[in-house]
Amino acid sequence: MSDNYQVIVVGAGPAGYVAAIRCAQLGLKTACIDAWLDEDGKPSPGGTCLNVGCIPSKALLESSEQYAHAREGLNDHGIAVGKVRLDLDVMMRRKQRVVRELTQGIAQLFRANGVTHVSGRAQLCADRKLVVRHGDRETTMSADNVILAPGSLPVRLPGIDIDGSHVVDSSGALAFDKVPKRLGIIGAGVIGLELGSVWRRLGATQVVLLEAQDSFLPVADEQVSKLALRSFTAQGLDIRLGSRVVSCKVTRGKVALRYQDGEGEHDATFDRLVVAVGRRPNTNDLASDTAGLLLDEWGVIHVDEQCRTNLPGVWAIGDAVRGPMLAHKGSEEGVMVAELIAGKVAHVDYDTIPSVVYTLPEIAWVGRSEQELRATGVAFRSGVFPFAASGRARAMGDTEGFIKVLADEKTDRVLGVHMIGPQVSELIAEAVVSMQLGGSAEDIALTVFAHPSLSESFHEAAMALHGRAIHISRPGRNKR
Ligand code: FAD
Ligand code: NAD
Numbered sequence: 001m002s003d004n005y006q007v008i009v010v011g012a013g014p015a016g017y018v019a020a021i022r023c024a025q026l027g028l029k030t031a032c033i034d035a036w037l038d039e040d041g042k043p044s045p046g047g048t049c050l051n052v053g054c055i056p057s058k059a060l061l062e063s064s065e066q067y068a069h070a071r072e073g074l075n076d077h078g079i080a081v082g083k084v085r086l087d088l089d090v091m092m093r094r095k096q097r098v099v100r101e102l103t104q105g106i107a108q109l110f111r112a113n114g115v116t117h118v119s120g121r122a123q124l125c126a127d128r129k130l131v132v133r134h135g136d137r138e139t140t141m142s143a144d145n146v147i148l149a150p151g152s153l154p155v156r157l158p159g160i161d162i163d164g165s166h167v168v169d170s171s172g173a174l175a176f177d178k179v180p181k182r183l184g185i186i187g188a189g190v191i192g193l194e195l196g197s198v199w200r201r202l203g204a205t206q207v208v209l210l211e212a213q214d215s216f217l218p219v220a221d222e223q224v225s226k227l228a229l230r231s232f233t234a235q236g237l238d239i240r241l242g243s244r245v246v247s248c249k250v251t252r253g254k255v256a257l258r259y260q261d262g263e264g265e266h267d268a269t270f271d272r273l274v275v276a277v278g279r280r281p282n283t284n285d286l287a288s289d290t291a292g293l294l295l296d297e298w299g300v301i302h303v304d305e306q307c308r309t310n311l312p313g314v315w316a317i318g319d320a321v322r323g324p325m326l327a328h329k330g331s332e333e334g335v336m337v338a339e340l341i342a343g344k345v346a347h348v349d350y351d352t353i354p355s356v357v358y359t360l361p362e363i364a365w366v367g368r369s370e371q372e373l374r375a376t377g378v379a380f381r382s383g384v385f386p387f388a389a390s391g392r393a394r395a396m397g398d399t400e401g402f403i404k405v406l407a408d409e410k411t412d413r414v415l416g417v418h419m420i421g422p423q424v425s426e427l428i429a430e431a432v433v434s435m436q437l438g439g440s441a442e443d444i445a446l447t448v449f450a451h452p453s454l455s456e457s458f459h460e461a462a463m464a465l466h467g468r469a470i471h472i473s474r475p476g477r478n479k480r
Contacts, residue, residue, distance in 0.1 A: 005031050006144050006341075013049055034119065043107070061194060061358050064198045067201060146313065167250060169275055182204070187277040190357050195276070210259055216228070228361070242261045246259055286320075294309065307333050315341075317334050323353075380409050395452065396422060398421070400421060403417070442466075
């Protein structure tokens, strides 16, 4: 194998493959080494995101939402349908087809851009040398620059064996062969809520989420989390806060759990159990001792603001470094590092990375929440507009939720935007652009939005911040 690469990227997830493509676009001779193999043992670039993360989960969220809508949401529109039947096998095959089309798309983009795709597991040694193992073959590669993008793995809980059939992690929960009647989920975070929603919609009669923390979705704005908890509970997600598992046993095809909360110990039995308690960097065997790569005690690769590790010419990006474990965050780091290697000026604005939870209602935010602003003593104004007052949301029959804009009391600069409701995974981009351009609530208020559209609610929330929203009768107190 040719040894004179300018850049070698380890990992072809959304951080690594984007870095590799951008490097190649900038004229750098680039290889990307990735270990992922599909069920047929074929290389499958795209990492967690494409293979067992963002994409298959969104395919199932979409399919399950359409199923639930066909069963319960059409009558109101005057559309009568016969008996709606679930074909889980077809749904799963569709999900895999979406995954395959996209992973093959990455391989095609590598070819089109001249990125050498190497299938195998790489280990970083001294002086930017990489030992690559594929089966019993071993090769050595080296480059002027190495970008580490090894991603992350699900956190395991002591005493809970992931057997892949009754007790699974998120990958297993994307591939059940039948709808579990009673589903237990440890962790009411993003994965627990998204996959719990999928299986509840597909017919699980009991979905219980055991969450260790006393507060629900504390990363979101409190007003949003409060409504989300109410809405998810009404949908049949049984969210038990302050609950810690004490023991877990699989007997005769059932999962018997004992857990503890403020009132003592309780027993629960499930057909399937999903463990979704966070992810950790996939860095165990990434570097040999001779490499000298600096990691913290959790395995997070130490990097500076621009993703340089402690080793010259070695960079690290994505889930394996500090910051939120989100595909788009890793991709932006990949672009930044490629441009820095090519001698350009580049940076990532970590203050404007959007977060989305793809439940129903969807949840999305960017910037700081009310509770964060209060805790840091920032004087701010808040404007809230409910979707119930939006003509488009009413026409759609999807009126739950609101948009909230938070802006600095003195400068009016937008500090955070929080949304819960229809299509907010798309609407949040408007807020990200406003914040990225240093916009004020007044700037949003002065912008013309199409009518009728959901995005008018963003306009109205910005106007509500100054007490002048048109479509709410009592804009209310908004100074904090
Ligand atoms: P990964 O995608 O994990 O890719 C790393 C790649 O590196 C893998 O292919 C791995 O095999 C390979 N690799 C690791 N070590 C080596 C090595 N030594 N040699 C060679 N190859 C190696 N994020 C979002 O933004 N939106 C979502 O909707 C979303 N949904 C998700 C749903 C689920 C169920 C899960 C589990 C995650 C979801 N995420 C989502 C998170 C998202 O998947 C990750 O943030 C993202 O994949 C991280 O990208 P990455 O490139 O850093 O790592
Ligand atoms: P998470 O951090 O979102 O949620 C994990 C939850 O488990 C937390 O609420 C935590 O308090 C709880 N927990 C931890 N230990 C526990 C225990 N012993 N018992 C009970 N509860 C416990 O993590 P996740 O849901 O596993 O997702 C992993 C990562 O993947 C997240 O960082 C997220 O950014 C990413 N992801 C993103 C999306 C998206 O962007 N829509 C979707 C899925 C995953």
